[in-house]
Amino acid sequence: MTQLLYILAFVVMAIGLWGILSRRHLIRMIIGFSILDTGIHILLVAIGYRKGGTAPILDEALSKGEALMNAVDPVPSALVLTAIVIGLAVTALMLSFAVRMVQNNPTMNADEHKELKW
Amino acid sequence: MLTSILTKALYTLISFFVILNYSLLLLGTMARVRAKVQGRIGQPVWQPYIDIIKNNARRSGVTHGIMFYLGPVFRLAGGLGTYFFIPVIFGSKIFANFSFSGDVLLVMYFIFFGQLGMALGAGESGHPYSPIGVARGLAQMTAFELPFSLAVIAVAAQYGSFSITEIVAAQQGGWQNWVAFTNPFAMAAGMLAFLGMSMNNPFSIVIAPQEIPIGPPTEMHSSFLGMLQTNRAIFNGAKMVLFMNLFFGGAAHPNIFIALGIMIMKTFLIYLYVVFVGVSFPRFRTEQSIRFFLGVPTLLGLIAVIQQMI
């Protein structure tokens, strides 16, 4: 199961990367980027996942000692939350920049946005 | 002290008197030789004297400025100085001149003194032909200076000395000791360079009368010209004595008159060689003569120098 998650994460990341590298359309590149992010999030979650583990809520059902043994690691989940927020912010900014780019140079083709080079 | 100074002055006067008369007569004689080659009778041998007297007897003159006035003086000073720094007769006090002041390097560089002064005088005349002639002359000079200096270096290296007296001393004891025979390449280079130095054909582009009427001294006249003619004689004499000393054993004999006779004979032959070459060849252009001097003569000089190096 964990292996499967890892594979899924990497496949998703690869798709995202492929999207960034192969699509000329700005929006599709951003989508690729989002997919890449998602892949990373899956990976993070997968790292924290423990097969058959319980939720990491320390209460009567789960003592401190048991938590270390049985509970799913809560830290990656916390990290994922942060990462998702950040990814969202970046994606939003990217989209807004893309809009401004297209306003200056009305094409969605990334190849046409090469005023800056060399 | 005073006596020695007076004696030196007297010796200098004698030496000057001898070289002046000898050189003037030599010029006259050589003009005759040229005339004979061309099938003419030619001017009297004393014609140079008359010309100098006449030029000095001109009643009027013009000057273009102070350097113009001083130019001929510089020129004559150059000729005289060159002569006075060369020992004429080996072992003679009278004809040792001021050779104690310096060696052959001094003589070589003092030659420039007169040329510079003359060039300045000619330059101030404002006549375009003068600097054209000077430019040609200087350009040609640098070219023959190379084989000449190589020859001098070879001779100096051969005898381990720049001192003319020592070079002459080393050549005593028979003609087989002359540089001409012990170091023939140096002699050859030096004598080819001498052709240029004497400004006879084929290296007479400087004065090229048909093209730039006589070049640097175009504006020179009257006593200025007289002075230049005097210098021409003395300077020629000085150069021939230098070459005699460097390559042909100098002039040495216990009897001063016989020694003078030897000197006269050797320098006469040296000059005769120049004149013969002169009457046989047409004139080179400047770049041709530069190429000439940087060709075979330089090669000979290099051979002479390399001979000394290995």
Add this chain to the structure above:
Amino acid sequence: MTEFNELSRQFQISDLKEQRADLHFFHASKEHAVAVLTSLKEKYGYTHLVFFTVVDHLEKNEFHLTYMLHNYEKHHDMGVVVKIARENVQMESIHHLWPAAATYQQEIREMYGVEFPGSPGLYENFALEGWEDIPPMRRDFDTKEYSDKTYYPRPGRESHDPREYMKENLYPGEAETW
């Protein structure tokens, strides 16, 4: 002469005269002369201006300007003569056709006083420097008188007819045998 015939249809030209088989002259009017010359040069191959000179016909009170052209292909010379009156004489310049004509015009201006407006260097000295009298090659200019007046003739000079002089002095008595 085909050239003449063709040109005469357009221009005022006349008096064709054959000097030799390869040399013809004709007269052109002052107004049409340059046009004729242009046609000859451009159309009929007379590309070479051999000379350009003036003859002073004092008796007729006119100058004959003579342009001599040459056709290299036909080896033929064509002289165009333009008669102009001697008073206030002026002619169109042809330096635009042949640059060398400017020099001819300069000389003619100096020697005959014919003006060529627009010709380059027209008033520069040609052979004379600072000439002030009437142009010396005009026939109404008396050169002997001018020389006597200007150049201090040496007194005592005698002039003789060479033929008579030789008869009298060198070969006396043989004259009859001549």
Add this chain to the structure above:
Amino acid sequence: MVTPIVIIAAALAMAFLLPVLEKAGKGLIKTLSLLVLAGFFAASLSWVAQILQTGAIISQTAGFKAPVSINLSVSMMEATGLAVIYLVALLSGAFQIFVKKAVWQGKELSLYFALILGLSGLVMTRDLFNLFVFMEITSISLYGLLVSGRDERRFEGGFKYMIAGGLSSAFYLIGVAFLYRETGQLNLDIIVAQSGQANLYLPLLLLTIGILIELKPFPANGWALDVYESADPGTGAVISAMNTTALILVFMKLMPLLQAFGSGIVYAALIIAGLTFFLANLAGIRQTSGRRMLGYSSLAQTGLILFVLLSPSAGLSEERGLSIIASMLRLDTIEVIALALLINHALAKSALFWLTEFLKKDALHKSSEEGDYRGNRGWLIPAGMAVLALTALPPFPGFWAKWAVITSFGAAGNIGGIAVILIGSLLEVYYLFRWFIRTQAHGEDGGDVIAPQVPEDFAPEAAPAPAGLTIKPAWQIFAPALSIIILTSLGLAWAFLSLSGGQELLLLPLAALALYALFDLIALPFAVKNILAMAGLGGYAYLIYGELNNMTLIFGAVFIAGSLVQLFLLFNKRDKRSGLLPFLVMMILSLGNLLVFKSSLGFFFSWEMMTVSSFFLVIRGRQASRASLRYIMFSLAGAFMIMYALADGFRGPLTGLVFAIGLLIKMGAIGFHIWLPGAYAEAEDEVSTFLSSVLSKAGLFILFITAGIYGQTFFPGAGNAFLASIDINAILGWIGVITALAGAMMALFQEDIKYTLAYSSMGQIGYMILAFSIQSHLGWVTALYLAVTHLLFKGLLFMAIAGVIMRTGTRLMYQMGGLIKKMPISFISVLLAIIALSGVPPLTGFGGKWLLYSSLMEKGWYLHAGLAMFSSGVAFLYLFRLIHTIFLGQPKTGMFENIKEAPIWGLIPQAIFMMVIMGFSMFPSLLIKPLQAAVEMVYPAAAEGVAWQGSTVLSSLGYWNGSAVMYVTMGVFLIPLAWLMIVNGRIQKVKQFNIVFAAERPYKPETTHYAYNFFSHYQKALGFLVEVRAERFWTMIRKSTDALGGLVRRIYSGNAQTYAFHIIIFVILFHLLAGGTF
């Protein structure tokens, strides 16, 4: 005392509050912001003080200890780094608030504080995921800041930045994830402590890659360039100075981890850093856009710092200042070096970015396109100093740091490291100086074309200069000025520490620079300043006199006394000429310091100071942009070679050769001479004389004092005698004589008088090199004799010519003519000088020739002697041409009709020099005996048969009696003169057109004066010797470097996807370099 967490909180609070407070008033938020920024800076300084007492500050969050909570830690490195960041933040904030009022509002300030929050967190946090968060905060706030700007292309740049930033954070995050998986920890300290654990290669690789991409490594750095180019300069400064500094500190934080777990990664990063440094500089040389060029420079500097940090041997230096600072701050030497480079880069680069804000046009294509910036000293001085700092010239911290690095590498034998740094630096020097020179080039400066100048008297009212700069009011320049001042004082502090061990004297040039700049600033009249300069030089001479020995005394006389006399010349003109004296005095003092230094650092420091000051003297010339660029390039190339040799400690003949070549470049020897004519000729007329007669001897002096290292043979064991005899001296000898010949030959064909003299100097230097390389008593006496006499007659010539140019307003010789009647005294001094220079007896020049040939013959170098004689003949040609075409021949009517003699102040130093020449000519022993005494230490005269007999000097080959020659010459001159005056009839003085002109009369002096192309026949015969070979060779080098740079920068195609692809390639490359496999 504030805890680090307060900073985070304060920044966060500001970021949130500012948009709200903006409603209350714009003045309020600006004041508040500045106060808070100043507080940050103060806090960081207070941490430094505290850390010195108590050690690193560790602050916990949320009341727990790590690893449960995130902890912030500030040690010395972080504290100092934060101080730099906060300083730049303060200056940048102030700059934006005051200068760009319209753009910066509450929104931008808010973003700015968010950025500072991110950066502070980056530096302080010890938690890896927290690091990621701060990285993202930084990035996002930067993206936001990018929006404020004018350039429409900034969105495109920002988009690329986001792609790269996103990928980098992706890699980082994956790395963190894996690391967490392997170690179960996110706290840096704890992970390091758990050494010997599982294989952390992959997580660390990804982590490093994540950080590195943000640090813009080659080839994954195209996006950064685009951002630098399109962003607002203020933002550019922020990225380049603050962001980079913080990220380097982060990288340093990770270093222990890398060193503990992944040596392969360190190696890979080292290679990448070196590549980045080198290739960024290479690609930078093709830049025309100033900001993009600064971007390349930033990439390179980042690469350099990383390279130094990662090099195992970079911290070995035991330089005095470095060790003092290290012990003071309780840092490793390597950390001090990195810190110095960081500070140097951050302050200088941010200053430059701010300064580009004032440039009307960013792209500088050709110098002729540009406006005249040189009037604007407020812009020029900080810009120049920033460029100096970036190119690691003294006294800035970069210089000391680079010296420490190079010497460390040298001690460790790391030649490759030295090569990378020096060659890369040379490229950086090239483009930075070219940019700087172009910004202040004259509009009329056409490069190659030498246009005749209009003389001052006739000059029409100067046209209004095209306004290339808009700094109004002048206080706007405060931010770059402040940062440069801080940088300079840090550098000076280090200089003081380094040189405090008895070499404080070496700091005098800087003091002089400051002092005389102050005099300029308070607008003293020039005459007063000049008198003060003379007094200063006199005082300096008194100061160092006690430390001089026989040899240095002679050069002291040349450097100091020679300059002192020539300073009279500067009274020539009345205008204030600010900037002239500071650099001139600085140059002369630096030269003087070359005589008294005590360590190789002291030597190199003085050498570089001399180079810098003379560069600023050259660039003052009206058309000197090309010449000054060449000058600084060749000088620094030479200096770098010297640096290499010093660092290498002269092991073996090859290092000696490199050192010698470094000196030869400075002396303008054949092959390296192409900088020389331009620099000497295009400098101001009064300055040329100092450069040519004084500065040119510096290399010779160093040759003398390092003579011991040139005797090593290349093939010591060779059976062949010829091979066994090849040592550096033999090479030097040939170089010397060929330089002499080539200099003379090239001088021959110049129409520009100053070029003639410049080439002549080159030839004369060639003689000195030749004489030096003889390595005998007589040879050295010759070299010294030539040096002294060259000072005299070349000073004389340049001073006289300065007067002539001042009066005629032209430098082209054929335009002059006949000036002897107008300027007789100048004529006499030129006449004396050329007689002396050409070596014609009886003047002092002949002594040089005589000594030269005697020593050459003693050595057995007959061919050298022959060539030397030939070139002295050629020298005679150009000297005659010089005096003829200027002073003789036909004077020109019209413009030159009312010319007067040169001003008296130009004539006084000439008179002094003339008297000295006459004295030395009459009594050569006055000069030769001290020289012999100087040489005595190394080569005793007795051994080689140089003796004195009365006034006659005897060598083993010949003899020369200067006094006798003088008397005889006077005799043979005066007697004919008297004769001529007696014999002459009536002599009429006539005018210039009274010449026989083939029965005609001349009409124009211009066509009657034979002067143009004077030696055309010589050119026909020997012109092939002076074809422009060296010029072509160096142009070829430049062009191929350019082409290479062009090739490298081709990869930065401008396409966001290509950049992403570069990142992938970079990752693969890095992985391979780190020793990984697939």
Add this chain to the structure above:
Amino acid sequence: MSDNMNDMDQIQLFNDQGRLLNAGLPDEEKALFCDAAPQVDAPYRGIWEKFLNWARSESLWILGFGTGCGAIELRPLMTSRYDMYQYGVQPRPTPRQAGLFIIGGYASVKTMKRIVRSYEQMQGPKFVLGLGSCTVNGGMYWDSYNTINRLDHYIPVDVYIAGCMPRPEALLAGINELKKLIKEGKGENANKYAENFEWYKRNQKKIIKDWNMPDYNW
């Protein structure tokens, strides 16, 4: 010539101080030429002057003015057939150095200007030899509008050689005649020129209309 030497036209050559007015030169060129008037140089007396005159006569340096047909007769003198060098005569390319001016035939007005200039540029004592009838009385050009008749009205002539053209032998005879004159002390025409400067100038200016040179060419 004495008949009209006092018969002066009104051309003012001198100012009150006896300096030449150089009326022919434009103002901007006046500074370029020397404006001094020629002066009489008195000969020495007695045997010394005789000696110098001998030297002058035995060293005659020719300035040949070869625009007329007479120039062709000068050339053979240098050849081995006539060999003038043996008489102390040799050609010289510049007026400054020459002492004998040979006018080779007719002189047009244009040429005359150059003759005057060259003559004045020679240094005294100087001698003039008119070669051919044209220089005597105009010869076959006697009535030309542009050729002078009598050379001695423009520059002083020492010896005329009549003939059209005279042969080289006649030239040698003329040179010998000149030598005799010089030895007798009669070669003082340079002084005569200076003494009668105004008369000569008037004659010259009468024919040379564009006088674009100073009145005396030093």
